Amino acid sequence: MTTTHPKASDDSVTRTALWALVAVSGVANLVTSVAQAPLVVNLVTGLVTLAALTALGVRHLRARRSGA
Structure with a gap:
């Protein structure tokens, strides 16, 4: 069984930025x-x-629909 790890890409950076925005704006709210x-x-x-x-x-x- 081969395990592949996702590469650090714009997707992970964007996802991290969105989660950070959720946290900051939620606390601000x-x-x-x-x-x-x-x-x-x-x-x-x-x-x-x-x-x-x-x-x-x-x-x-x-991502689910594209099979990624």
Whole structure:
């Protein structure tokens, strides 16, 4: 049985960056909620988190369909 390891590529860098964005924007959203920041700030951090999670989901589904 041969085990292949994925090469470090743009895909892994992009995935890591998206996960980092999810973490940072999620924490920022939590802080803005607790600190009772203006609604627009809370909405922006929430939308950034949602966009990053959506991008991760789309990438995952495309990878499954292509057989990668």
